[in-house]
Amino acid sequence: MDLLITLIKTGLVMGLLYGLFAYGLSLILSVNKVFHVAQGATFVFSAYVFYTLGTTLEWPVVLAFLGAVAAAALAACLMQYLIYVPLAKRDADPIVVMVASLLVVAFASYVIEFAWGAGVASAAVPDWFGWDTRIAGIRVDVYDISVLVLSVALFVVMHWFLTRTHAGLEFRAVGDNPERAQALAINLDRVYLRSMILGSVLVVPAAVLLALKAPIHPSMGFDLLLKAVIALTIGGMGRMSGALIGGLLVGLTETIPLYWLPTEWGEFIVYIVAFVFVLFRPTGLVGNKRKPRKSAKSSDTTSTSDPMSTSGSVESAEPTPVS
Amino acid sequence: MSYYITSLLGLLPIFIILGISFNLLLGYGGLLSVSHGGFFGVGAYVTAILIKDHQLEFLPAVLVGALLAGVMSMSVGYAAGRLSDEFLFIVTIAVQVALVELFNNLEVTGRSAGIAGIPRPTVFGQQLDSNTKVMILAWVMCALVTLVCWRVVNSPYGRLLKSLREDVPAARSLGKRALWTKVTVFAFSSAIAGMAGGLYAMHTLYISPAEFTLDRTVEILSITIIGGMAAYWGPFLGALVVLALPEMLSFADIPDSVAGPINGIIYTLAVLLLLIYRPQGLLGRDPVKVAERNAARRAAKSGQPAHAGSSDAVPEVSLDLFARVVGDQETAEVKTLRSEGIGIAFGGLKAVDDVTLSVRPGQITALVGPNGAGKTTVFNLLSGALKADQGKTFYGDRDISGLSIERRAQLGVVRSFQEVRLFEGMTVQENIHVAVTDIKHESLISQFTVGAWRGRDEADGERAEQILRSLGLHEKRHMLARDLSYAEQKMLMMGRLLATGAACYLLDEPMSGLDQAARAQLSELLRQIVADGSTSICIVEHSMQVVREVASWVMFLDRGRLLTEGSPEDVMNDPELTAIYFGHPV
Numbered sequence: 001m002d003l004l005i006t007l008i009k010t011g012l013v014m015g016l017l018y019g020l021f022a023y024g025l026s027l028i029l030s031v032n033k034v035f036h037v038a039q040g041a042t043f044v045f046s047a048y049v050f051y052t053l054g055t056t057l058e059w060p061v062v063l064a065f066l067g068a069v070a071a072a073a074l075a076a077c078l079m080q081y082l083i084y085v086p087l088a089k090r091d092a093d094p095i096v097v098m099v100a101s102l103l104v105v106a107f108a109s110y111v112i113e114f115a116w117g118a119g120v121a122s123a124a125v126p127d128w129f130g131w132d133t134r135i136a137g138i139r140v141d142v143y144d145i146s147v148l149v150l151s152v153a154l155f156v157v158m159h160w161f162l163t164r165t166h167a168g169l170e171f172r173a174v175g176d177n178p179e180r181a182q183a184l185a186i187n188l189d190r191v192y193l194r195s196m197i198l199g200s201v202l203v204v205p206a207a208v209l210l211a212l213k214a215p216i217h218p219s220m221g222f223d224l225l226l227k228a229v230i231a232l233t234i235g236g237m238g239r240m241s242g243a244l245i246g247g248l249l250v251g252l253t254e255t256i257p258l259y260w261l262p263t264e265w266g267e268f269i270v271y272i273v274a275f276v277f278v279l280f281r282p283t284g285l286v287g288n289k290r291k292p293r294k295s296a297k298s299s300d301t302t303s304t305s306d307p308m309s310t311s312g313s314v315e316s317a318e319p320t321p322v323s
Numbered sequence: 324m325s326y327y328i329t330s331l332l333g334l335l336p337i338f339i340i341l342g343i344s345f346n347l348l349l350g351y352g353g354l355l356s357v358s359h360g361g362f363f364g365v366g367a368y369v370t371a372i373l374i375k376d377h378q379l380e381f382l383p384a385v386l387v388g389a390l391l392a393g394v395m396s397m398s399v400g401y402a403a404g405r406l407s408d409e410f411l412f413i414v415t416i417a418v419q420v421a422l423v424e425l426f427n428n429l430e431v432t433g434r435s436a437g438i439a440g441i442p443r444p445t446v447f448g449q450q451l452d453s454n455t456k457v458m459i460l461a462w463v464m465c466a467l468v469t470l471v472c473w474r475v476v477n478s479p480y481g482r483l484l485k486s487l488r489e490d491v492p493a494a495r496s497l498g499k500r501a502l503w504t505k506v507t508v509f510a511f512s513s514a515i516a517g518m519a520g521g522l523y524a525m526h527t528l529y530i531s532p533a534e535f536t537l538d539r540t541v542e543i544l545s546i547t548i549i550g551g552m553a554a555y556w557g558p559f560l561g562a563l564v565v566l567a568l569p570e571m572l573s574f575a576d577i578p579d580s581v582a583g584p585i586n587g588i589i590y591t592l593a594v595l596l597l598l599i600y601r602p603q604g605l606l607g608r609d610p611v612k613v614a615e616r617n618a619a620r621r622a623a624k625s626g627q628p629a630h631a632g633s634s635d636a637v638p639e640v641s642l643d644l645f646a647r648v649v650g651d652q653e654t655a656e657v658k659t660l661r662s663e664g665i666g667i668a669f670g671g672l673k674a675v676d677d678v679t680l681s682v683r684p685g686q687i688t689a690l691v692g693p694n695g696a697g698k699t700t701v702f703n704l705l706s707g708a709l710k711a712d713q714g715k716t717f718y719g720d721r722d723i724s725g726l727s728i729e730r731r732a733q734l735g736v737v738r739s740f741q742e743v744r745l746f747e748g749m750t751v752q753e754n755i756h757v758a759v760t761d762i763k764h765e766s767l768i769s770q771f772t773v774g775a776w777r778g779r780d781e782a783d784g785e786r787a788e789q790i791l792r793s794l795g796l797h798e799k800r801h802m803l804a805r806d807l808s809y810a811e812q813k814m815l816m817m818g819r820l821l822a823t824g825a826a827c828y829l830l831d832e833p834m835s836g837l838d839q840a841a842r843a844q845l846s847e848l849l850r851q852i853v854a855d856g857s858t859s860i861c862i863v864e865h866s867m868q869v870v871r872e873v874a875s876w877v878m879f880l881d882r883g884r885l886l887t888e889g890s891p892e893d894v895m896n897d898p899e900l901t902a903i904y905f906g907h908p909v
Contacts, residue, residue: 083595086599086600087599090602092602093353094408094409096598096602098355098408099355100595100598100599102357102541103545103598106541106591107587107588107591107592110584110585110587110588110591111588113583113584114581118583222537226416229413230417233413237409264424264427264428265424265428267420268421268424268428271417271418271420271421271424272417272421274413274414274417275398275402275418278410278413278414279398279401279406
């Protein structure tokens with residue numbers, strides 16, 4: 001029984017971490033309409049910057065964290081200007097954008113392998129990070145608590161930002177209808193860049209926490225990215241709450257079956273469950289099924305590029321239900 | 324050194340096969356699948372296990388491997404038919420990782436250690452006991468795959484695949500089977516990848532899960548992109564680049580630990596640059612040029628001068644020719660499309676409520692009403708794009724309420740969209756050619772039957788040309804549909820519908836955006852179509868002038884209900900309806 005409770009706790013913490021990773025993905029997806037797979041590259045890159053600043057150069061953790069934030073922001077600017085803007089300029093197919101994004105992840109893992117070596121690297125961990133306590137018989141450590149606090153805090157802050165601030169409302173306006181937003185004198189390029197930066201920075205807490213918890217390696221971006229993508233799918237694309245709920249579900253799906261099965265099957269189960277889930281409920285748990293409100297224009301152009309309104313199936317990608 | 328060259332030359336055909344099969348999906352089908360490396364692995368494992376543990380010969384073993392890979396990938400194809408690109412991407416990633424996890428965890432695949440000591444293959448009782456012989460086997464299979472795929476790409480099936488890449492709802496509205504086509508292309512492509520896997524196992528004689536991961540898929544993706552999406556010979560060059568690059572680096576004086584990442588950096592960067600600055604890849608060519616060249620070649624074969632077509636092309640639309648296009652269809656039995664009490668609700672909103680109507684043959688019926696009255700929704704219900712919550716729809720005596728949009732189109736009920744929805748990246752000729760082709764001749768298997776070699780498709784092509792001539796678009800037949808003017812696009816759209824040979828046309832605002840002259844032409848065409856007495860047309864139209872000109876029956880829809888119907892004069896002279904339509908108080 002203790003084992004089951006421990007597994008559930010592990011699953012919850014992992015799930016929160018996936019959610020933390022998926023926030024940025026979700027934001028960029030809903031605003032920029034880009035399936036920013038390259039988030040995985042940003043993630044590894046910021047983890048390695050944190051490692052170099054905090055361990056090799058022995059900066060304090062807070063400064064190293066800020067350095068990682070700066071690195072993520074820089075990576076975001078580079079990707080936006082070197083990849084997404086040129087592709088958008090020639091009106092590239094969404095598939096091509098996704099391929100490019102995927103290639104960036106592979107590219108980054110090679111660059112990191114080149115610069116830092118292919119092996120694992122362990123970050124220096126401050127003393128206070130090793131503290132732990134027992135709650136109801138389960139070991140809870142600083143990592144668990146930080147993941148919990150950070151994911152909830154970021155969720156609340158992002159919710160506040162998107163619903164209460166002017167900049168956040170601009171984000172949502174652009175996400176909902178870029179042409180109309182532009183007509184209201186919102187600078188699209190600026191909003192896209194900002195959301196790319198903000199979305200990329202959102203991944204830093206996850207990167208830093210993971211670097212403190214376990215050794216890092218160049219290809220860790222893919223692993224976590226896939227889980228986050230699946231979390232987003234299960235939870236519902238383009239929503240913060242979807243990312244959080246989906247993350248938790250993925251975490252639990254990964255750990256709870258291990259009570260009955262050998263450890264190595266955890267991953268397999270997650271991916272099979274995700275496969276079946278996407279097949280039968282592509283809108284996710286939080287997604288809504290049929291959206292009556294849709295202009296003829298958007299149904300024409302976005303059958304592939306707008307994950308919020310196509311809701312996945314061919315049927316609902318049909319034009320205007322109400323003429 | 325010779326050993327080294329043989330080894331490279333043995334690997335090259337395997338990568339070419341992978342590239343060709345992936346190009347079918349990404350290049351021709353527009354389907355981004357990230358699970359190709361996994362199915363490659365399925366083929367490799369099955370072949371290796373059958374040969375090592377069950378002492379099978381190579382050919383049966385690799386066939387089983389390819390078959391299994393094909394069958395397994397049908398689930399992915401099913402997903403591709405139902406989901407949008409992002410979701411397909413996720414599904415295929417999930418499948419990719421799940422497959423590698425399977426290889427890693429199953430007893431029979433040797434877990435993470437993989438399978439070592441695979442015996443050399445035996446073909447027809449003869450063991451291939453040297454690398455050179457295995458290499459020759461790989462090249463022979465590569466040549467076979469190249470031939471078969473060439474046939475597939477340049478067949479009605481390949482054209483259908485391209486049309487699905489361009490616009491799925493439009494293809495379905497012409498009666499094309501989207502889901503099944505995607506399932507078959509995934510199965511076909513993955514089976515070929517599985518075959519490549521079998522060859523790979525024979526080449527290396529040792530396989531492990533690490534060789535079939537996402538990295539491998541990215542490599543295959545790179546082969547296709549470097550060569551050029553939908554460029555048939557692209558994978559040959561792409562495979563050469565991807566294979567030769569690490570070898571060239573190994574000659575440079577750098578340590579092995581750095582050579583790996585440098586190789587990765589160079590090729591991912593090269594592919595990224597290509598994607599951004601030369602999206603058609605190294606060998607990709609302008610589809611217009613390709614179409615012109617093919618036409619010239621065909622003309623040369625049949626002994627005509629290459630550009631004979633352009634001299635006798637009709638500059639202006641000739642109405643007699645319209646009649647010929649229309650008259651060509653044999654007159655089937657006369658059928659009426661009617662609905663009984665159909666309705667649908669979106670959330671709490673009743674978009675269409677209890678509508679009973681019939682679209683009678685030999686007539687042009689106009690569906691009018693203010694914006695938001697539910698006209699397009701009625702069309703969506705009649706054509707099968709939406710399923711009605713209540714009521715039934717009949718075509719002739721047949722209840723078609725439960726049929727999908729493509730089944731209804733096959734029966735003869737086709738619809739157009741408010742937007743033109745051409746297959747924009749295909750040529751004008753191909754747009755019509757797709758519609759002319761019967762779906763029976765579009766399956767993968769039928770490309771290899773006797774009929775397919777007897778010029779069946781050429782006959783369809785000839786018919787497409789004839790339709791283009793009568794539409795006045797013959798001169799522009801090799802242009803991409805997206806480069807036509809708006810009026811020409813609308814004409815082409817009508818031609819594409821006519822080419823299906825349907826007997827009932829639902830046209831959603833066919834006249835919008837056209838000037839007086841083009842409108843007159845189209846009106847004349849519509850009148851010609853119904854003149855045979857068995858064809859029916861229903862249009863949604865906002866301009867009362869157009870309705871008066873073409874329609875002989877008018878149905879007035881408001882807030883989802885059919886208010887009245889009658890002759891144009893009766894309906895339009897009703898002050899109450901005019902008030903609703905023009906928004907004046909009664």
